[in-house]
Amino acid sequence: MVNQLILERDSVTHILVVEDEPSLCQLLVNNLSFEGYSVEAAGDGVPALAAHGAHRADLIVLDLMLPQMDGFEVLRILREGKDEVPVLMLTARGDEADRVQGLSLGADDYLVKPFSVLELIARVKAILRRTRPVDRPPLLRSGPFRFDLPRLEARRDGRPLELTPREFRLLEILITHPGRTHSRKELLQLAWEQDARPSARTVDVHIANLRRKLGEELGSPWIATVGGEGYRWITQVEPASK
Template sequence: MATTTVLLIDDDANLCETVQLYVEREGWRCLVSANGTDGTAQVQRFHPDLVVLDIMLPDLNGFQVCRALRTAGCFVPILMLTARADETDRIDGLTSGADDYLAKPFSVKELVARLKSLLRRSYSIGYRDVRRARGVAIDRDQRQAFLDGKLLDLRGKEFDLVAQLVSSPGRAYSREQLLEQVWGYDFEGDVRVVDVYIRKLREKIERDPARPLYLQTVWGIGYRFVVGEL
């Protein structure tokens, strides 16, 4: 299983150092950003599993960052921090797309406990079923797919096929397995329909469909979604 990555966006260097220490004790990776612009860029570059986002930042505020990420189709779980505990900030944070909220000063142990809870809720089956791999986000509830935050125009079985591949990144699926999982046991067509849809997906996802980086052929078997770095 890949290491959980937490991105902390806060301009308080002392707080960041302490939080990073506790997060890394959990065996997680902790990235740090001191402003909203850089934090947004780090989300797009590293695709963290969780974001801890301070409201008061030197450029964009936390509400703006949160709304920008959600508008771009980024569904990473976000816990917002604020120095104020009033109801208005809490409501604004949640309505802008945050998943949880914590007022300063806080116990770092409580923060880590909340992150663990948020991680369980956000990535468990049946709760906001969003799958992520290598810049691709698949929102099964909304039947939408995003590549680096940009909505992909996937229709019908195109969406179902890429969702199946992304659900187990790196796994090699045979054409027969994909046919059963995506089209169903009672489908009477030829297994070559899988090849047709893979070609369609490559045209929409890959920079160069002739040299695919995401949807790769496993010779003699079928296809897989590759999770390595670009």
């Protein structure tokens, strides 16, 4: 049985998601958790500050439109208290003045809803690289493959694979949890945006394309189909040196 890869870098990175829309909040928690981060959620400003005080976050994903204490007030309290925790703010507002105000209060970056989950994850990783320079992006290897996750690069025997961002996202989910079966529903939640409406068949098509690009027709299969359940990566995955 293949042991699940444990990435120490991510296991010590704690992210606080502050979002009052339950479905979006759960989507963010699921995706960030699958990146290996420790994730906590709050639905408003007051419980968010309390959660941060009890277990300091390494990064806060902060919605500006909250029901009682909004994101602007949360930011103001943090910065007036000399707390420099990185903040990625989320807003559904189209007014440039709101984004300017958030950045002026000390936010590190922003995303306007609706946004791509892939982009949010990329922004989170970029902020963490800037603010935690001792952390290095993981490089992984598995069989003839080498993966550079932050750069969205995959190589087989030194040759680059031409993967779309969606294909790479699916691949990343599988290789960072080798041996674990991921259902089609789970893959849809983790690899597609909240407002997308793909079907389970869409996952099958993307996996088929991914298998072709990995070169499964050349020999050993890498992605196993678990009948009636989903897919899993079946080859051992290890950290790779530079």
